[in-house]
Amino acid sequence: MTGQPAAGKGGAGFAQDLERLEAIVESLESQDLDLDQALALFEEGVERLRAARERLATAEARVRQVLSDQAGNLRVEDIER
């Protein structure tokens, strides 16, 4: 309950956010929590929800191409569409 990584930080991916969110809702709905615990979970849930929605807010997929030169060096550049 406590000690969970904050939502949306670093490697914590969307899937983990979503899973954690589902777990939070489940404990809120099913467990006999006191108000402090419930509030803490609620706040964490709201934060993860916000982070998750933020991630979905991108309007258009970014498209780039990966090219390799003779020496095997990689170059990544945007593609004109």
Add this chain to the structure above:
Amino acid sequence: MGQGLDLFAAASPDGAWTVAQVTRRARAVIEAGLTGLWVRGEISGFKAYDSGHWYFTLRDRAAQLRCVMWASENKRLPARPDEGVQVFVFGTPTVWEERGELRLTVRELLAGDTGGPWRLQFERARAALERDGLLDPARKRPIPPFPRRIAVVTSREGAALHDIIAVVTRRWPVAEILVLPTVVQGQAAEPSLVAALALLSRLKRLDVVIVGRGGGAKEDLQAFNSERVARAVAAVPVPVISAVGHETDVTLCDLVADVRAPTPSAAAEAATPDRETVLAHLDRLARGLTRGLRTPTVRVGERAARVADRLVASMELWFERSDGRLRAAGARLDALSPLRVLGRGYAVARDAEGHVLRRAAHFVPGAGFRLRVVDGEVAARVEERP
């Protein structure tokens, strides 16, 4: 066996070979002279016995050859060959001594009805991949549900890339698409695909790969049937979706990939969730959060109400107790009240300005003053000094 048979003896009826000796010798000669070989022909007189062994004849216009394929070998095959189909078999010729019959012991049987030698090459490559476990269903990895980086190995010009970008943009614009341009047909396709697939292991934070091309003539799919390309697909460190754009022909690339999609668009759909669906799920979770919080809040509300009730009750009790003390204090105050003094028969004299006249000298003969008694005031006048 025949070491005791000299030419002289063999030339006379006295030295005649037994039948068994002949078939045994023939078998040794055949087996030594014709080792394993691929044979092409048409299946005829196929018969599967209860033991699981298969017996059939391979024939072409000029000749026929009896064949047996043991149960231990044929159990790997997906189906029995149909009567009359062209097949390629790999086997060792031998002689069935008891019948004096030339026979091929078949180890491998490949359907050769379509594509001729090309099909043969395909089947051999497939068999090699299978031996190395690359076609094992247990190798298939699940596609990550919310990809952030999708690599696409295909032609920079083809419709496939266009379709993939369109689908990802519509369904899951959250993802970034990394295109690894390749040649997908002709002689250059195989090395180009292998090189592009090898680059994938150098890209960071990759979630899933789509490799493929749009539809094309059957011969154009050849690069995707290359064993080298298939092995390069198998070596990709993240899940691979193949989309070679042919509903009917399954390529080696399809077989090795984690997921086979019939078209590039379908591959893009397999690689991405639908954002609207995910948003709807988030909305449900948001409602769940509020609903979930309500229960403890209601419980706390009830507790607060109980506490408030007790507070009110205790205040009332306090007031009740205080009331007794007040009454006692009131009585004491009352005892000190001037009215009580007046009640005992005393009066207070004041002049017209209201000053209390305490001493005889304050009373001026002839002057008026007022007397306050317990139930009112009386006007009075000083007659003279005593």
